[in-house]
Amino acid sequence: MPVDRRLYVFLDEGGNLDFSPNGTKYFTLSSVCQERPFTCQQRLDQLRYDLIEQGVDIEYFHAAVDNQAVRNRVFAIIREHLATFKIDSVLVEKRKTGPALRPVERFYPKMLGYLLRHILESHRLQDFAEVIVITDAIPVKNMRRAVEKAVKVTLADMLPGDVRYRLLHHDSKAHGSLQVADYCNWAIYRKWTNGDARSYDVIREAVRSEFDIFRTGQRLYY
Numbered sequence: 151m152p153v154d155r156r157l158y159v160f161l162d163e164g165g166n167l168d169f170s171p172n173g174t175k176y177f178t179l180s181s182v183c184q185e186r187p188f189t190c191q192q193r194l195d196q197l198r199y200d201l202i203e204q205g206v207d208i209e210y211f212h213a214a215v216d217n218q219a220v221r222n223r224v225f226a227i228i229r230e231h232l233a234t235f236k237i238d239s240v241l242v243e244k245r246k247t248g249p250a251l252r253p254v255e256r257f258y259p260k261m262l263g264y265l266l267r268h269i270l271e272s273h274r275l276q277d278f279a280e281v282i283v284i285t286d287a288i289p290v291k292n293m294r295r296a297v298e299k300a301v302k303v304t305l306a307d308m309l310p311g312d313v314r315y316r317l318l319h320h321d322s323k324a325h326g327s328l329q330v331a332d333y334c335n336w337a338i339y340r341k342w343t344n345g346d347a348r349s350y351d352v353i354r355e356a357v358r359s360e361f362d363i364f365r366t367g368q369r370l371y372y
Contacts, residue, residue: 191326
């Protein structure tokens with residue numbers, strides 16, 4: 151029997167799923183993997199209340215929305231806790247995606263399946279009693295069903311029979327670790343889309359993988 155350990159996988163995405171010329175060049179899907187205790191989350195809670203006491207009305211941290219002064223303080227906390235988690239990311243240059251794969255209900259689960267498979271292959275799964283995957287809330291019912299199916303198929307295929315798994319869709323406000331995943335994914339997305347590696351350099355030590363799906367230049371059709 152596995153020891154009583156849980157592997158948590160917090161997921162966040164960057165870019166959009168618009169494959170027209172008006173869409174983003176890249177889509178990124180990143181994970182933060184860790185075990186309890188979530189010490190970084192505790193420090194972020196302290197920072198949020200510090201900011202509130204300083205007159206800042208802030209409900210939770212979101213890298214694309216927070217001003218630079220807040221981002222600097224959040225990244226400083228993340229830097230202090232890099233040893234407590236690992237970051238993995240899948241990057242998609244969307245123009246290379248074949249038309250048959252572009253529907254959201256096909257594309258998103260496919261990319262998520264790639265990422266989860268890589269994460270699971272990086273761990274001794276027999277050391278865990280359970281794998282808990284937590285995503286930000288997914289508002290579209292059909293997409294949520296497709297994501298759930300992709301996660302369950304991947305986990306059921308790879309996990310030892312006595313290792314349980316769960317998939318949870320929670321609002322990012324509920325978990326400091328989802329907010330950490332948001333910040334880490336934002337840093338990776340900025341590096342790939344704008345060549346701006348300032349924030350990426352802060353988290354680089356914890357980045358285990360950045361997998362460019364189209365690194366060979368080939369198109370992905372299905």
